[in-house]
Amino acid sequence: MADELVHYEVRRGIATITLDSPHNRNALSAQLRAELTGHLKSATADDAVRVIVLSHTGPVFCSGMDLKEAGGASADKQGVNEFPVILEQLWTSPKPVVARLAGPARAGGVGIVAACDIAVAVDTATFAFSEVRIGVVPAVISVTVLPRLLPRAAHELFLTGETFAAPRAVAIGLINSAVPGDDLDTEVTRYTDMLALGAPNALTATKRMLQEPRSDNLSEVFADMLALSARHFGGPEGQEGIAAFVGKRKPSWVPPGDA
Numbered sequence: 716m717a718d719e720l721v722h723y724e725v726r727r728g729i730a731t732i733t734l735d736s737p738h739n740r741n742a743l744s745a746q747l748r749a750e751l752t753g754h755l756k757s758a759t760a761d762d763a764v765r766v767i768v769l770s771h772t773g774p775v776f777c778s779g780m781d782l783k784e785a786g787g788a789s790a791d792k793q794g795v796n797e798f799p800v801i802l803e804q805l806w807t808s809p810k811p812v813v814a815r816l817a818g819p820a821r822a823g824g825v826g827i828v829a830a831c832d833i834a835v836a837v838d839t840a841t842f843a844f845s846e847v848r849i850g851v852v853p854a855v856i857s858v859t860v861l862p863r864l865l866p867r868a869a870h871e872l873f874l875t876g877e878t879f880a881a882p883r884a885v886a887i888g889l890i891n892s893a894v895p896g897d898d899l900d901t902e903v904t905r906y907t908d909m910l911a912l913g914a915p916n917a918l919t920a921t922k923r924m925l926q927e928p929r930s931d932n933l934s935e936v937f938a939d940m941l942a943l944s945a946r947h948f949g950g951p952e953g954q955e956g957i958a959a960f961v962g963k964r965k966p967s968w969v970p971p972g973d974a
């Protein structure tokens with residue numbers, strides 16, 4: 716059996732999924748995609764997991780689609796066909812996902828970063844939507860990237876394929892913070908600690924609320940949001956959170972799905 720290309724570990728409510736294919740800069744080969752999908756499923760299904768961290772070994776977070784596998788393959792055999800599954804798993808994961816980048820990301824790898832809720836990178840990391848430079852299109856990743864970037868930035872970066880540095884990635888909202896390498900893990904922990912304080916069902920509902928397209932009818936939007944808010948105020952999680960606040964104690968969250 717081939718060596719594992721993705722590792723999975725759960726500690727204190729945090730599932731860490733680590734891409735470990737440094738020889739090709741964590742390219743999205745068929746094997747890596749299949750393992751990543753499996754681990755994302757496990758993390759989603761495990762009630763003990765509160766937060767997911769997507770990390771990597773080697774100098775690069777992810778170099779996008781595996782170009783050695785893609786070369787010579789016919790259009791219908793391209794791995795890009797399965798790639799939306801991974802982006803959707805990340806984007807719709809009921810648990811918050813934090814990307815930890817100790818190095819650059821390219822193309823599909825940047826799409827993965829954009830699909831995560833929070834992304835923390837070393838300040839030397841670089842990014843590029845390099846697809847057009849190799850004659851392909853950032854089509855699938857546009858689904859997760861576009862909501863994160865202003866249209867001007869997306870036009871510029873998709874069309875030029877230019878490499879941009881971590882501070883610009885922060886400025887356009889692609890990543891949340893860029894820190895010196897020595898501070899990377901502390902910064903990731905700062906986020907995971909904060910995310911673990913939130914009530915599981917409230918976090919899931921908040922993710923959906925942020926991602927679902929809104930109607931143009933403001934009254935309808937308010938009615939939907941009022942119903943969502945009422946369900947959570949009146950549900951066991953909301954009631955526990957309120958009782959804990961009033962009682963000056965820490966809340967004890969019910970298992971996900973019971974709110």
Ligand SMILES: CC(C)(COP(=O)([O-])OP(=O)([O-])OC[C@H]1O[C@@H](n2cnc3c(N)ncnc32)[C@H](O)[C@@H]1OP(=O)([O-])[O-])[C@@H](O)C(=O)NCCC(=O)NCCSC(=O)C[C@@](C)(O)CC(=O)[O-]
Pocket residue numbers: 738739740742743774775777778779780781782783784795798819821822823824826845846849851852853854855856857
């Ligand atoms: C990432 C850096 C900057 C690191 O730059 P570096 O650290 O200097 O590494 P390197 O360029 O020396 O590469 C090291 C090894 O990794 C391999 N490698 C590297 N990347 C890949 C790859 N993607 N697929 C397969 N192999 C790859 C590369 O071929 C080489 O293998 P070796 O020569 O030692 O045998 C550089 O390697 C690079 O620019 N890689 C190519 C990035 C790229 O153009 N990706 C496009 C992927 S297309 C895509 O993702 C399409 C998609 C999904 O967005 C479409 C859609 O959204 O619809």
